[in-house]
Amino acid sequence: MAEKKTHNIVQTESTGAKPQVVQTKPAGNATGYRVGAIVLWLLAIVCEVLAVLYLFGKLEITFLPTLWVLIILIVLDLAFVIIGSQLWKKANHIKPASKKNPTLFWLWNNMGVIVACFAFIPLIILMLTNKDLDKKTKTIAVIAAIVALLIGGAASVDYNPISQEEQAAAVDTIEGNVYWTQFGKVYHTHEDCPHLNNSDTLYTNNVSEAIAAGRTRLCKTCAAKDSVEVDENGFVVAKDDATPVEGGDEVSDTADDGVKSLD
Numbered sequence: 686m687a688e689k690k691t692h693n694i695v696q697t698e699s700t701g702a703k704p705q706v707v708q709t710k711p712a713g714n715a716t717g718y719r720v721g722a723i724v725l726w727l728l729a730i731v732c733e734v735l736a737v738l739y740l741f742g743k744l745e746i747t748f749l750p751t752l753w754v755l756i757i758l759i760v761l762d763l764a765f766v767i768i769g770s771q772l773w774k775k776a777n778h779i780k781p782a783s784k785k786n787p788t789l790f791w792l793w794n795n796m797g798v799i800v801a802c803f804a805f806i807p808l809i810i811l812m813l814t815n816k817d818l819d820k821k822t823k824t825i826a827v828i829a830a831i832v833a834l835l836i837g838g839a840a841s842v843d844y845n846p847i848s849q850e851e852q853a854a855a856v857d858t859i860e861g862n863v864y865w866t867q868f869g870k871v872y873h874t875h876e877d878c879p880h881l882n883n884s885d886t887l888y889t890n891n892v893s894e895a896i897a898a899g900r901t902r903l904c905k906t907c908a909a910k911d912s913v914e915v916d917e918n919g920f921v922v923a924k925d926d927a928t929p930v931e932g933g934d935e936v937s938d939t940a941d942d943g944v945k946s947l948d
């Protein structure tokens with residue numbers, strides 16, 4: 686029988702230090718991010734077109750070996766896809782698409798993944814079918830392009846998508862500042878929420894800025910404390926889904942009822 690192992694148990698000292706609360710800067714305007722995304726995505730496609738022209742001998746680059754030219758163009762292509770997609774995701778969190786048209790909503794949120802496919806799949810096919818490339822160059826370049834497709838696709842997925850309706854429900858319901866952490870996926874309405882205990886730095890702003898920062902859902906502990914209704918994904922449920930309220934005053938009045946006083 687194995688001997689029972691004794692542990693040396695050390696109680697760590699509590700520093701008692703409160704987390705540093707940092708007010709975030711406003712995320713800015715969605716259109717600017719969208720234009721930036723489209724320009725970068727076009728540059729990605731330009732890199733692909735250059736690689737294709739090079740493959741077919743329409744573009745002469747003599748100072749570098751073939752493999753290097755292809756790898757450099759694939760890496761540039763990938764960089765433009767990834768940065769463009771981050772800007773696009775940011776724009777979608779500032780000004781989300783409506784869920785009323787599910788197809789458009791899906792397309793809008795997955796635009797980066799679609800661009801990644803366009804930016805690599807034609808090139809992969811043309812390299813595979815190209816008869817002039819030597820075997821080693823072809824193998825390495827095709828593998829590089831497939832890896833780039835996978836990385837670019839994964840980096841372009843919005844893992845925390847939000848709809849216009851979900852954003853509006855959160856903005857109407859939650860007043861004042863919310864808090865989030867550097868790597869956290871949700872926002873909190875309470876600075877003293879137990880889930881924030883291990884964080885040295887908290888970021889704070891209003892709920893639309895939290896959503897713009899990619900924290901699209903409300904912490905379930907904070908929601909329960911405030912008696913705010915959230916759906917199974919953590920999105921705030923609109924007060925009255927059936928009848929859209931026209932008057933702005935009525936919206937804020939009904940929003941007050943659901944949120945208990947914080948003190």
Ligand SMILES: [Zn+2]
Binds near residue numbers: 872873874880906
């Ligand atoms: Zn919380």
